Amino acid sequence: MKLSNRSIYFVLAVAVLAVGAAIFSTGSRAQEEGWQILRADYGFRNQRTDVTDILKDLVGRGGVNGRVVVNNQTMGGDPAVGKDKSLRIFARNRRNEEREFNFNEGAFVEARMFMVRRDDWDDRPLGYGEREDASGLRIIRAYYGVQGHTVNVTDLLRSRVRERTLSFVVTNSALGGDPAIGADKVLIVVYRYQGNETAAAVREGNALTIP
Secondary structure, eight states: OOOOHHHHHHHHHHHHHHHHHHHHHHHHHHHHHTEEEEEEEEEETTEEEEOHHHHHHHHHTTTBTTEEEOSTTTTTSOSSTTSOOEEEEEEEOTTSOEEEEEEETTOEEEGGGEEOOOOTTOOSOTTTTOOOOTTSEEEEEEEEEETTEEEEOHHHHHHHOBTTBEEEEOOTTTTTSOSSTTSOOEEEEEEEETTEEEEEEEETTSEEEEO
16 A cells, blocks of 8 residues: 555654653653662673762752763773773662662763752752852762762862862862761762763872863
């Protein structure tokens, strides 16, 4: 049977609408499940870095245009140079069911798929102090410690910005104390520079330089 041009356009329109509806319903179902992020790591096989706090912060802020790209910049570094990395998200829904989500490097995480409960280190109103200075560098959020034992050092880092640069060695004394005595701590910084938002993670004893 030969279709007229009008019939072909109608069939194509229905197909596009069906695909769009499927994608929308998938995202809506995921959102309705209320998946709460429990833990997240990024890397390759056993070379993985805990990125729970970074991911919660980026998802909680809605990402960029509703999405969070999975790459070394947004995840705060490269834990396995030269390898094809992935992001693993361990989450729990309202029915107390747990699930693992996997995203390959270069993929996007739809922020609306997950719910983020504000942690102790994030006890201020959203957008508090996020004023971009004349240099174009904005420290959005910064915290220091290990998972479950972190302190908010956002204001401290903002006060250290000098001439478009933030640069210092990550130590307990430089960051106002030791939030987890005996543990190897990490400084995680979410920042915007000249319109581009990204994150950095620096281990205790190493130097942080932004940008």
